[in-house]
Amino acid sequence: MNDINTAHAETTARRLDVIIVGAGFGGMYAVYKFREMGLAIQGFEAGGNVGGVWYWNRYPGARVDLPSIDYSFAFSREIEQEWTWKEQFAAQPELLEYINFVADRLDLRKHIQFNTRVTSAVWIEARKLWRVTTDRGDVCEAPYCIMATGPLSIPKDPEIPGIARFKGELMRAAKWPHHPVSFAGKRVGIIGTGSTGIQIIQEIGPKCGELFVFQRTPSFTMPMRNENLEPGYVAEVKRNYASIREAALNSAVGGVRPQSTRAFFTVTPKQRQVLLEASWQQGGLAMLGTFADLLTNEEANEHVAEFVRGKIGEIVKDPVTAEALKPRGYPIFARRPCLDNTYYETFNLPTVHLKNCLNDKIVEITEKGVRLESGEVELDMLILATGYDGLTGALLAFDVVGRDGRTINQEWKAGARSHLGLMMEGFPNLFMTTGPTGPAALANIIRISEHDVDWIANAMVHMEKHHLAAMEPTVEAEDRWMELVATLAQRTLVSKAKTWYVGANVEGKAQGLTLFTGGFHRYREYCRIAAEGGYQDFTFEPAGELVPA
Ligand code: NA7
Secondary structure (H helix, E strand, O other), X not given: OOHHHHHHHHHHOEEOOEEEEOOOHHHHHHHHHHHHOOOOEEEEOOOOOOOOHHHHOOOOOOEOOOOOOOOOOOOOHHHHHHOOOOEOOOEHHHHHHHHHHXXXXXXXXXXXXXXXXXXXXXXXXXXXXXEEEEOOOOEEEEOEEEEOOOOOOOEOOOOOOOHHHOOOEEEEHHHOOOOOOOOOOOEEEEEOOOHHHHHHHHHHHHHOOEEEEEEOOOOOEEEOOOOEOOHHHHHHHHHOHHHHHHHHHOOOOOOOOOOOOOOHHHOOHHHHHHHHHHHHHHOOOHHHHOOOOOOOOHHHHHHHHHHHHHHHHHHOOOHHHHHHHOOOOOOOOOOOOEEEOOHHHHOOOOOEEEEEOOOOOEXXXXXXXXXXXXXXXXXXXXXXXXXXXXOOHHHHOOEEEOHHHOEHHHHOOOOOOOEOOOEOOOOOOEEEOOOOOOOHHHOOHHXXXXXXXXXXXXXXXXXXXXXXXXXXXXXXHHHHXXXXXXXXXXXXXXXXXXXXXXXXXXXXXXXXXXXXXOOHHHHHHHHHHHHHOOOOOEEEEEOOOOOOO
């Protein structure tokens, strides 16, 4: 921060108790929780409204891949009863409607300033405060700062030359326009075949004049088997929410999903086939729960991968296309497993063309379309579904300056570090929700967000009760946590694919799995012990004589 800004800040800074960055699920719950605790709060959100990922991702076919019943707030019994989910896997409009319903019902918006990006957060040691500035000139100070910035909030363009040159319609999945987009009669191209690309392709495939899918790495996708929820089922869920939530809290994924305890090779090949077929028919992520060791036993994993490849071969009529769609060279479930409705069927349409960019690489984007090694594909519209600078992108996008001028940018050069995914040594009173080294992408993000905000709230209560001004983890505790995260990561196949989980999709980014792979239930246990043991992993500073502003 330069001197001019500092001088301005000292004269105009608004004093608060808690500053909350981001108004997705984590930020919304934080706003609610800290307001109910009687604290002076201010939220900042870059988007024009609440919703985070679901505010931005309006692309055609956007849909959650966890059951809506699980993918919803659990902190309010009233909201659980008042809101009725329509689909088993809600589409983006229904999710956004729900998010807005919650914001209205709890009157959250008045605490959040929208269309505002935080540009810096600086720890003022002398006064034990975070000073936060925004791109609209706001300057706020508060002892606590909550980074509810989400693991998937910085979308990433591909490293392909010429994007700015394209004269047709250039669309980005994560910044989709708010108005309807027509595909009729157009030659449309899409780059990216992760969860996002798959959802778009199956949705727009039948609507485009022609669709060209530029695929580098094929993903495994399984049938979602989405359905409308019957009123009788919804009523039963509403009667049983308490036990549904309890089960979610005690599960590895933070949701109610059957998980078998049998190992793959304990059953006969014939039985395995029957069980896998049943899971395929059941849909959703049932396949992952069919056996206990699919994320640890490479050979078992390969059998399941081959089963799915067989299904692709059965569905896709053209053998060359089918072969190109079959993922190879990495374990199934090591990338985020996708769920689809008609993805593979889409490639049977005569107007949908798969371009295998492993054999025929993308050279550049031109004024007219995409140039492959084999020649140019002319397009009216190009869609980029090329992912995110995941987990760390949001906190590296602005200046976060802790004790002694230390920045997160420097601290995370060799890879993200934190204690419990919640706090960092050198950054007192700075808390993250769904932060790196927590279970973020591997479990229900709403369960993790609620857990994290509750943990933070308890830490604040502890500090207030004991007249403490600042808290941060010790280096030793952070080292121990990082070692545990690394040890667990080695045991799982999740590390074995080039994904945003391991930072492989961003040039120059430190590589490695900075996610807690021990399961959400065990993560909760570690966090509980850290707090109940008297916060022994943390150092505190007493609220002594502070230098006045
Ligand atoms: P993902 O899963 O990171 O997928 C991004 C896709 O974009 C993936 O297929 C990439 O292929 C492709 N990509 C990226 N750069 C290029 C270039 N330069 N050339 C060709 N293809 C490229 O992001 P999503 O948005 O689909 O999903 C993110 C999360 O949202 C997901 O995990 C769920 O949690 C929900 P690559 O694999 O790099 O070969």
